[in-house]
Amino acid sequence: MIIPLLILIIIGTLITTASALSSLLSLYFEIRFWRDRKNTNRLINDSNYPWITVIMPVRGLDQNLRNNIASVLSQDYPGRRNYIFVLDSEDDPAYGIIKDLVKEFNVKISVLINRGRSKGEALAFALDHVASDVVVFVDSDVLVHRHWLRDLVSSLINGSGAATTYRFYIPLRRLSLGSLLRASFNMIGITAMQNPVARFTWGGSTAVWRRILDKWGVRDYLPYYLSDDYVITHFVHREGLAIDFVPESLVLSLEDIDIREAFTWSVRQLWYVRVYGFRGFLLYAVSYTLYAITLPIVISLSIINTWFLALGLLPFILGVIKDYVRISSIRALDQFYGINITRRYSILLALTSILNVYFSWLAIIKTMFTKSINWRGRVFTVIDAVRLMREKPLG
Structure with missing residues (x-):
């Protein structure tokens, strides 16, 4: 009886210690990232900003669609800029909103109809109408500040192959x-963006040199992949250039959602990772499993010694502190973030990181057994994704 109990204590101590150390390292890297970011000089002469084309695929009515599109069009960008909106049909309820907004802005705007099935097909269709130096991809569910384009494109001028950012839900x-x-789960993506190895070109807000897209024939690959992030990331790496993360261009998504919808959304995001980046999915699974089993282990061991409970709670406390450091740093980037992300919301969101451990863990488990997803009314299966990849493998 003593030996099995001793083994349990040793294993429990190792798991709890590993979880605490992992959280401590995560907090350290979070603080270091924002500290180093303050020292980055991103000033560019206005005359050096290239001609850009902003492409937004639209399907259906996002909750804040009119304001989102207006913010993307209302940019303080020194260079030449064009806009392309791609819809499936004139019958799409977003079509009328876009046509009305087009009249309010003095920039070149094209509204294209592509009767395709996926986002990749819409992007490929739009790229056939691009002649600019830089292409910026943006989703229809994001709200941006007036310097969003300027900050994003500055990274390209400074030498990167692509400049990307991420979203923040409120x-x-x-x-x-x-x-x-959902907002807490979503911050997994910001963590990935902070790491140059894990970083990817997020299709919701990314700028990339058109010469890279043309050289590698990216438009020919996009219709065969449900994740445009995966395709563009691959070819920027093939070009041997860096992908720069630009938190100064972080976008906001203003939406209301219930728990069931948040869970379905989270499974869909993980499904893409599982299909196109299985090693990353396994890393998420291992990490969250480690955190998820820590609490029940320390509760069991606290019967022997209450100090185990204190050690077991440490990873969760450090997680709350890390998220609050991150949110506070984002709020300090620009008045736009400070106004929209309130201090009360910041505190609640940081505290939600505790519940998110189990929310994300359950979503990971569910994703392992999910064979299909529904994206804006279109159903895609794992078989669909694999078949398409085999038809056009990335070179």
Whole structure:
């Protein structure tokens, strides 16, 4: 009886210690990232900004669509800029909103109809109409500040092959647990962006040199992949250039959502990772499993010694501190973030990181057994994704 108990204590101590050390390292790297970011000089002469084309695929009505599109069009960008909106049909409810907004802005705007099935097909269709030096991809569910384009493109001028950012979720009209859980889960992506090895070109807000897209024939590959992030990331790496993360261009998504919808959304995001980056998915699974089993282990061991409970709670406390450091750093980037991300929301979101450990862990488990996803009314299966990849493997 003593030996099995001793083994349990040793294993439990090792797992708990590993979890605590992992959280401590994560907090250290978070603080270091934002400290180093303050010392980055991104000033560029206005005359050096290249001609850009902003491409936005649209399907259906996002909750804040009119304001989102208006913010993307209202840019303080020194260079020449064009806009392309791609829809499936004139019958799309977003079509009328876009046509009305086009009349309000003095920039070149094209509204194209592509009767395709996937986002990749829409992007490929739009690229056939691009002649600019830089292409910027942006999603229809994001709200941006006036210097979003300027900050994003500055990274390209400084030598990167692509400049990307990520999203930050905030509620539109009402704060709910579903909104908090999705926003907390979503910060996995910001963690990946902070790491140059894990970084990818997020299709919701990315700028890339058109010469790279043309050289590698990216438009020919996009219709065969459900993740445009995966395709563009691959070819920027093939070009041997860096992908720069630009938190100064972080976009906001203002939406209301319940817990069930948040869980479905999270599974869909993980499904893409599972299909196109399985090693990354395994890393998520191992990391969250480690955190998820820590609490029940220390509760069991606290019967022997209450110090185990204190050690087991440490990873969760450090996780709350790390998220609060991150959110506070984002709020300090620009008045736009300070106004939209309130201090109360910052505190609640940081505390939600505790629940998110189990929310994300359950989403990972569910994703392992999910064979298909529904993206804006279109159903895609793992078989669909694999078949398409085999038809056009990345060179």
